[in-house]
Amino acid sequence: MSLYKPAKSPFYSYDFQIHGRRFHGSTKARNKKDAEAIERQLKAQAKADLNQEKRTGTGPLTLDIAAGRYWTEVGQHHANSVNTWRDLERLIGYFGKDKRLDEITDREAAALVAWRRGHHVGGRKMDNDGNPVPLVSPSTVNRTTTSVLRQVFNRAKRTWRYQFPNEPDWGSHWLGEPEEIVRELSDNEGAALDTAIREDYAPWLEFARLTGLRKAETLLRWENVNFDTGQIRVKGKRGKWVTTPITPAIREILEPLIGHNDEWVFTYVCQRTRKDKVRGERYPITASGATTEWRRTRARADLKDLRFHDIRHDVATKLLRATGNLRLVQRSLNHANIRTTTKYAHVQDADLSAALEDLAKSRKKSRTNAENAA
Secondary structure: OOOOOOOOOOOEEEEEEEEEEEEEEEOOOOOOHHHHHHHHHHHHHHHHHHHHHHHOOOOOOHHHHHHHHHHHHHHHHHHOOHHHHHHHHHHHHOOOOOOOOHHHHHHHHHHHHHHHHEEHHHHHHHHHOOOOEOOEEEEHHHHHHHHHHHHHHHHHHHHHOOOOOOOOOHHHHOOOOOOOOOOOOOOOHHHHHHHHHHOOOOHHHHHHHHHHHHHHOOOHHHHHOOOOOEEEEEEEEHHHHEEEEOHHHHHHHHHHHOOOOOOOEEEEEEEEEEEEEEEOOEEEHHHHHHHHHHHHHHOOOOOOOOOOOOHHHHHHHHHHHHHOHHHHHHHHHOOOOOOHHHHHHHHHHHHHHHHHHHHHHHHHHHHHHHHHHO
């Protein structure tokens, strides 16, 4: 008999074979009639899966297997691979490792987004001072949840050749995000940062302010730096290579750091002995360490609304103002599509406004001179 009730379970279990392949598990049904209906569905699905496997060579794909393959082939090579791993684990924790990708439809995707929107920043409802912590932003939900699951689906379709007739309509689950504000640092704000940064972290911050690289991209290894070719090559967003020229100013930052660490370019001096670190010794600046020091520097400089990403905006804005070349800014920021770069076009608008005003003043002056001559 393919249906039976285990001694220590209130649910009926199933155990059947199709074409020599065994299928077994719990129906999660307490009465036999419901269990029989579920078993019929499972048998129909098993036959369809076996037919697909025979036809395409690929059987059912569970989230656990898909996430593992995605991590091995793509995710581990991301600049923020730690975040990719965490995001994949979150998906598996929500759906369960045995969830099949072809079972994830719009309904499941909508429920996932709603669940993620209920999370608090940092996973805490209250901070150390007892103040409520806000919920994660729509952009965080998009970036850490919806986008990650969509990337797994895309990999499965394009590379592993799976088909998903009921794949979610990702656009309908993408949350609206406020238009990003392009922030440019004033001279006073820049000076405040320079004064507030710890001396051992100063080369790292100056490098970021000269290149506009993303935070993860600034944590260089010496293997990324080639003084002979005059280039820095580092894996960036989505594992794409980002190339930055070593200008005289950048060379001036990097060369004094040679010898501090055999592998990592930017290091810090340990302030107190703890666990495996000794006071006074140098250690590589890590992603978490950079985040912590940036937060402290920002507070000391009294620039609490300044994000590290705003440094990237600052570089792009000043570069566009100096050159007027949007394509050059696109190349500097490693944007795949120039539409992403057009957010900085307001700089050209401002310059155009100033030029038009100068033209108006010139015409007014000419008219006045003509009237006086008459």
